[in-house]
Amino acid sequence: MELTQLRHFLAVAEHENFTRAAVELAVTQPALSRSVAKLEAELGQPLFERQTRRVRLTDAGRLFESRAREILALVDDAKAELTDDGQTGRLRVGAIPTIAPYFLPGVLRLFRDLHPRAQVVASEETTDRLLEHCRQGELDVVLLAAPVAAPHLHVETLFTEEMLLVLPPGDPLEKQPRITLADLRQRPFVLLDETHCLSGMIEALCRQRAFQPIVVERASQLATVEELVALGHGVSLIPRMARAVDDTRRRVYRSVTNPKPSRTIVLVTNPDRYHSRLMTRFCACVREAAAQFAGR
Amino acid sequence: MELTQLRHFLAVAEHENFTRAAVELAVTQPALSRSVAKLEAELGQPLFERQTRRVRLTDAGRLFESRAREILALVDDAKAELTDDGQTGRLRVGAIPTIAPYFLPGVLRLFRDLHPRAQVVASEETTDRLLEHCRQGELDVVLLAAPVAAPHLHVETLFTEEMLLVLPPGDPLEKQPRITLADLRQRPFVLLDETHCLSGMIEALCRQRAFQPIVVERASQLATVEELVALGHGVSLIPRMARAVDDTRRRVYRSVTNPKPSRTIVLVTNPDRYHSRLMTRFCACVREAAAQFAGR
DNA sequence: TATATTTCATGCATTCAGTGCATTGATATT
DNA sequence: AATATCAATGCACTGAATGCATGAAATATA
Numbered sequence: 001m002e003l004t005q006l007r008h009f010l011a012v013a014e015h016e017n018f019t020r021a022a023v024e025l026a027v028t029q030p031a032l033s034r035s036v037a038k039l040e041a042e043l044g045q046p047l048f049e050r051q052t053r054r055v056r057l058t059d060a061g062r063l064f065e066s067r068a069r070e071i072l073a074l075v076d077d078a079k080a081e082l083t084d085d086g087q088t089g090r091l092r093v094g095a096i097p098t099i100a101p102y103f104l105p106g107v108l109r110l111f112r113d114l115h116p117r118a119q120v121v122a123s124e125e126t127t128d129r130l131l132e133h134c135r136q137g138e139l140d141v142v143l144l145a146a147p148v149a150a151p152h153l154h155v156e157t158l159f160t161e162e163m164l165l166v167l168p169p170g171d172p173l174e175k176q177p178r179i180t181l182a183d184l185r186q187r188p189f190v191l192l193d194e195t196h197c198l199s200g201m202i203e204a205l206c207r208q209r210a211f212q213p214i215v216v217e218r219a220s221q222l223a224t225v226e227e228l229v230a231l232g233h234g235v236s237l238i239p240r241m242a243r244a245v246d247d248t249r250r251r252v253y254r255s256v257t258n259p260k261p262s263r264t265i266v267l268v269t270n271p272d273r274y275h276s277r278l279m280t281r282f283c284a285c286v287r288e289a290a291a292q293f294a295g296r
Numbered sequence: 297m298e299l300t301q302l303r304h305f306l307a308v309a310e311h312e313n314f315t316r317a318a319v320e321l322a323v324t325q326p327a328l329s330r331s332v333a334k335l336e337a338e339l340g341q342p343l344f345e346r347q348t349r350r351v352r353l354t355d356a357g358r359l360f361e362s363r364a365r366e367i368l369a370l371v372d373d374a375k376a377e378l379t380d381d382g383q384t385g386r387l388r389v390g391a392i393p394t395i396a397p398y399f400l401p402g403v404l405r406l407f408r409d410l411h412p413r414a415q416v417v418a419s420e421e422t423t424d425r426l427l428e429h430c431r432q433g434e435l436d437v438v439l440l441a442a443p444v445a446a447p448h449l450h451v452e453t454l455f456t457e458e459m460l461l462v463l464p465p466g467d468p469l470e471k472q473p474r475i476t477l478a479d480l481r482q483r484p485f486v487l488l489d490e491t492h493c494l495s496g497m498i499e500a501l502c503r504q505r506a507f508q509p510i511v512v513e514r515a516s517q518l519a520t521v522e523e524l525v526a527l528g529h530g531v532s533l534i535p536r537m538a539r540a541v542d543d544t545r546r547r548v549y550r551s552v553t554n555p556k557p558s559r560t561i562v563l564v565t566n567p568d569r570y571h572s573r574l575m576t577r578f579c580a581c582v583r584e585a586a587a588q589f590a591g592r
Numbered sequence: 593t594a595t596a597t598t599t600c601a602t603g604c605a606t607t608c609a610g611t612g613c614a615t616t617g618a619t620a621t622t
Numbered sequence: 623a624a625t626a627t628c629a630a631t632g633c634a635c636t637g638a639a640t641g642c643a644t645g646a647a648a649t650a651t652a
Contacts, residue, residue, distance in 0.1 A: 330601090
């Protein structure tokens with residue numbers, strides 16, 4: 001068995017297609033077919049089920065896929081560990097979409113000043129995907145909203161931030177001195193779609209106050225939610241970090257009390273993987289940036 | 297980077313010699329030199345310090361050695377996991393020398409009957425080496441005496457067995473109805489050498505009773521210790537499982553009370569590694585054999 | 593001090609595993 | 623029925639890894 005074979009296998013597994021995987025790997029399709037066939041021969045069983053239109057992983061293939069990922073991640077780790085000069089190198093950062101655009105830029109600014117030669121790759125995905133990638137060593141640092149079920153991963157609490165009520169301008173609630181969740185019981189909500197943990201969090205919050213929020217619309221980005229609120233489609237709850245970058249006056253923000261809704265941002269890393277010097281510094285930048293948010 | 301290179305690197309690291317490593321790997325020395333040189337080039341730094349008479353690992357090399365072992369162990373794991381038919385396969389078992397000859401044969405007999413086609417490789421080493429090998433995935437199952445400091449490993453208590461006092465025949469203590477450790481305060485001891493945890497355990501036991509045992513001789517095998525006792529060089533404490541196979545009358549065994557000295561045998565496995573069906577069955581055999589010892 | 597020995601690196605020739613190209617075969621899709 | 627898609631296979635080739643012969647450096651030995 002050789003690492004090239006594992007790389008070949010993974011490419012095919014991802015594309016579910018030899019031809020396209022071959023393009024990505026910059027080899028020909030027959031070469032790839034043979035490479036995988038040889039691997040299958042060594043393992044004594046097929047890794048792919050060849051259907052006419054596409055190939056699918058067999059059960060054994062699925063098992064082997066995660067092993068292959070682990071092995072290649074470990075190889076990357078080992079290489080990174082030895083070539084770690086504290087300056088150059090790549091850092092893979094992941095964050096959920098309701099954190100990334102508001103929090104990462106500040107972190108990246110801090111980090112870039114310290115390590116101008118380092119390369120940072122940021123990706124936005126759902127919580128479970130991010131955790132899975134972190135587990136597999138494909139992401140070095142992940143930023144999420146608590147709570148997270150992350151066995152084998154290290155979770156560090158960064159700060160807790162308020163969730164603000166967004167209203168269309170002129171909404172009756174705008175003038176009300178104290179607003180509680182109960183005041184929103186009959187109000188139409190605009191939320192993010194179900195893939196975002198934020199929407200689930202808001203629904204859970206409402207259910208704690210014994211009502212099911214009336215969700216009239218869902219969007220896939222916070223910016224869209226804010227636009228829909230401005231247009232009077234409903235109200236919503238928005239993290240303070242998102243409010244901070246909203247400089248229009250097309251909607252108004254109010255604190256909700258008793259209880260004050262909030263979310264907690266955490267930093268997740270994989271303790272089984274090598275922590276490069278860059279990574280350690282990046283986490284320090286994250287904490288520094290977090291301190292500013294916590295201070296508000 | 298390729299697995300072949302890692303295998304080459306490890307062979308050289310073990311032999312501290314390219315020529316001999318090349319023989320083991322069945323390649324020529326120049327081929328091996330190049331293979332390693334290429335790896336070093338990829339990692340951007342030398343892994344070996346070439347001295348005239350031998351080669352030594354650099355600091356980076358030492359670091360990379362353990363990573364390479366991990367990677368190859370994971371590869372073996374993955375292969376084993378996929379080719380696990382529950383019948384054939386290899387199982388690597390380790391035990392300390394004061395357990396292996398007395399406990400393993402019974403286990404192997406049970407196991408052989410269940411899995412005649414499986415191959416078991418047993419090795420005797422010191423506790424720390426065994427644990428290290430288990431951690432590195434080079435041993436599947438390890439048998440030790442508690443206590444063990446084994447982070448990341450799974451430790452299961454099997455049974456506790458008495459340690460018996462061995463005396464030369466005719467020793468005054470032979471007729472004494474109740475013997476305590478305090479009775480041994482002035483007696484010369486024959487112990488195993490310091491590499492065996494058993495000798496340390498006995499010394500600790502004595503120190504708990506506030507005396508330092510007078511060690512007149514040390515041997516590297518329990519059988520030798522027993523012979524020396526028979527020759528009247530001193531007394532010793534021997535695990536019951538060792539007494540059980542001593543069918544001569546050249547020495548006598550007595551229980552010690554208040555407290556009764558004992559050692560606890562544990563089964564250690566690595567939870568991060570694949571547990572083959574063979575391995576699960578082997579552990580079952582270990583427990584079955586242990587039950588017999590516990591019943592005494 | 594000279595010589596022999598040990599051991600790793602390097603120049604050069606060779607080989608074979610992996611690859612590319614062309615093609616086949618199988619199965620959807622139109 | 624014709625066409626398109628996609629993986630497997632026959633065949634030729636290439637180049638990376640290897641083997642052989644030798645060099646270079648350092649120590650051991652006479």
